[in-house]
Amino acid sequence: MKFTLGKNQKLKSRKAIAQLFIEGQSAKSFPLKMIYLPMDKNENPEIKVAFSVPKRNFKHAVDRNRIKRLLREAYRLHQHEFFEGNNKTYNIMFIYMGNKMPNYVEVESKLKKLFLKFKSSLPATEF
Template sequence: MSFSYPKKEKLKSQKLIDRLFSEGKSISSFPLRMVYLKTDFEDHTQFKTGVSTSKRNFKNAVDRNRIKRLLRESYRLNKAVYFNNISESYALMILYISKDGTDFESVDIKMKQLLDTFSKKVSQN
């Protein structure tokens, strides 16, 4: 698995996002929360991932977009390490749930913890 985050791996389907939040399971590593759902994709990708942050917590779009960029970059750098041994397909949504701003180092540490917890949960099943 490469260190890229191509368009086909991005979660864009509104129906799938709605299903993800209604039927999906959740894990947390504050300030990050991941909602995941085992599913099959028509384009045979292994993961489709989206990132989000609350407009309630960050009024300025500049702040929201910066946090989403940090989340995407951290996911992109760490996904190859944690997802190489997983064979099923999953839809993932990573949420930033804190009210405070952040920097890349702290997001990266928490993303590693979150992905580690996810890979352990998935490998148990």
């Protein structure tokens, strides 16, 4: 099992991101918010993710980049647990909404909580 977050797993398309914000559903576990949109597995075989930190809360780019790096790392290490046995694919955006610099342990625990909420909100047929 590889713990990578490759280029094909990153959500980069402006069109797909716009569609995600328009049609997507959300789950929250402060300070994280997850916006997700189920996709057709034939059209999009990979689960694609993006990470965002608002400039309004963190003025310095180094702070925003550090938080995104922590989010990516936590997701990368636990993605197999979250989507194990999944028969659907998703476009997902993680947004950090807090205004204090987190550490890795906080980010990891909140990400796990968020995924538990996400799994519980889905119909049983999707997992």
